[in-house]
Amino acid sequence: MMPYYFTFGSSRSFPYQNTYIVIMAADFRDAVRAFRDKFPDIHENCLNCSFWYDKKAWEKSGKSVYDGIPPAEVIWTDRCWGEKTDGYDEVYIYVPETQEIIRIEEGTGDNLLAEDVEQGYVDYIYYEQYELAPDMPECDGGQILLEELFRDKYKCTADCIPDVLSMAYGSYMYDCMILPQRSENQ
Structure with missing residues (x-):
């Protein structure tokens, strides 16, 4: 499971303004799929966000902008923890x-x-x-x-x-x- 951070600027075309979300995913492709499912591209093949970061890049440069500010949303993909079983067994x-x-x-x-x-x-x-x-x-x-x-x-x-x-x-x-x-x- 890896966190991926997607940031948003002030444009009204973004689903959120001046904040970020976290997508917990198995890998980057899984994170992008979840992002696009929730926030479809408004321009072909262009994510509807300002930028994205993996954990290392977020720690190095993205985090300082949002220090102390919680994410607007956290999304968990179906694959982020591995094989998820249906039903209510333990x-x-x-x-x-x-x-x-x-x-x-x-x-x-x-x-x-x-x-x-x-x-x-x-x-x-x-x-x-x-x-x-x-x-x-x-x-x-x-x-x-x-x-x-x-x-x-x-x-x-x-x-x-x-x-x-x-x-x-x-x-x-x-x-x-x-x-x-x-x-x-x-």
């Missing part, structure tokens, strides 16, 4: 930077407290973090309370990965990959 991801594996699943509904329901929460995401060590000890985890049903908010379990990364690490800007599920025949 998902395991590997986070190289922290050397952890995270198990993510839809809440079962039996863990909401009365005060959670009173505050408008109706569902949750449950996750467990495991150290990448011989005995795979559980090192952290938690649940993310939701004000809408999990299956209404997400098209599949993998779609909640950014929210889990934000809760677990304080930022969704962590590289991770979905670990393949073993079939019963393996």
Whole structure:
């Protein structure tokens, strides 16, 4: 997963003015495809933005212009974490930077407290973090309370990965990959 940064000037032809967006993608082609899907070219073969940066170029020259300003939008491509499975089975991801594996699943509904329901929460995401060590000890985890049903908010379990990364690490800007599920025949 790589971040690509797309900047916008003041032209009204841009979808945003004087800001930037981040597209989390498998590679540059994946990022451009996602950008064009959301913001079609207004001139043939010309992206509807001022400029784009990969992570290295952004750190070197693009970031200083927008220092302290959050992106107007973050777009996650379907391929940014690897093979995304359809459905609502549990998902395991590997986070190289922290050397952890995270198990993510839809809440079962039996863990909401009365005060959670009173505050408008109706569902949750449950996750467990495991150290990448011989005995795979559980090192952290938690649940993310939701004000809408999990299956209404997400098209599949993998779609909640950014929210889990934000809760677990304080930022969704962590590289991770979905670990393949073993079939019963393996």
